[in-house]
Amino acid sequence: MIFASVLILLGTLLLLVIGISIIQQHKARVESERRSELARHRAIIDETEEVLSNTGLIPCSSSVILVLYRRVEDALTSALPLARNQTSDYERRLIDLRGQIQALQSAPKPAPAIELFRLPDSDRQILTLVQTLKKMKAILRAEHNKGKVEPSVFSQEEQRIDSLQLRINVDSMLGRSRAACFMKQYGSAKQMVTKALATLHTIKAQTPNDPFIGLKVEEAKAMLEEITGAQMSAQPIRIKAKEDDDDIDVLFQPKKKW
Template sequence: MTFTLVLILLGALFILIIGISVIQQQKERAEAERRTELKRQRAIIDETETVLSNTGLASFPSSIILVLYKRISEALEVSISHLEKQPQQADYQRRLNDIQAQITTLASSQTQALAIENFRLPDNDKQILELVQMLKKLKAIVRAENNKGKLDPQVFGEAENRIDSYQLRINVESMLSRARAANSLKQFGSSKQMVSKALSTLQAIKAKTPNDPFITKKVDEAKELLAEINAQQKQLNPEIVTAQKDDGDDIDMLFQPKKKW
């Protein structure tokens, strides 16, 4: 009888140890998940704040800026629900109150962005890099929020079109800059290739904004650069006789107004 009682007690003790171990593992798993979620929300807040701080390098309507503030607000709310220490909760709550006040202000005073035709690329290389990174991240954020069903289709469409337009303009500037660099190194083939890519991008811009003065200005720059490339190439290789049509005439044909029949 005593032996049986001992076995029962040992079995109960064994079950108790297993139960305690399972509970401890569940607590550790829950704590790990809590920390992972906090880390994820922290990353969302940091990324969105970085994008928000650089939106001044371009021009966006308040409807797009609101997308960023709401994303931060949601991340703060989730973070607060996962915080355990009161001081941290209070700090996050203060930040959340500030963000919600910004959202209320923006929502009550809707503002429109400047016309895309008025966009001017920053002169500072560091700012250009920040602009490129901001546009890339903003596009990813807008698409993610739209996939969650949180964006009005009109806001999403406007955001996509504006970001694409900015990126096209930056690409043109980059390709013409690379073409000039290649030309200075006597890499005429690469230089002409970059100019051709820039012209293709300009055609894409023309399809979006037909009356954009940016197109005329950059086409003129491309023509001047091509003339410079051809002049240097001819000077270095006078024996080469070109049977092709003049590049400048080809450009004029590409960008001349379409005839109506």
């Protein structure tokens, strides 16, 4: 009887230990999932706020700014119940953000003309600009796939981003071509301006009425003529030098005996 009681007690203790272990594992798994989910929302917030901080480099419309604001708002709302000790910070940020959204909705700003956009002088700013446009396009597409962006807004804003990326690409190629020409690297300069022209002609076939494309085509053609002229002007010097070398070789070559 005592032996049976001991066995029952040991069995109960074993079940209790197993139960506690299962509960602890479950709590650890829940906590790990909470941290992982919170980290995911924080990453969304950080990425979107980084894009927002760089919109000063880009002629952005109110529509795309609202898309970015609402993405941060959704992430903050989802992160709030997971934040625990940081709930007051998330609540404050939500209040501030909703105020910004309301202000922008009540007084939307007209989209700046893309034609007025100018590429920054700093290579670092250009790199930041390229990365920002790439992230902005990915965010816009992701929010559209979730049904949070109207198709007309998505199409218009994606077209603006594509146009800006084209301008940056073409301006960058023409800028590198000018630099190479200045360094008298005419082969590289010609290669880059020819590549820019090919890109422009491809786009011009799709959007023949874009004034930027027509302007850049004329600029690239003028640059190509200038580079070709500079290249031709540099060639006679080399030819003359070669002729002088040939004359010296003839002068000092061994005399023939007749």
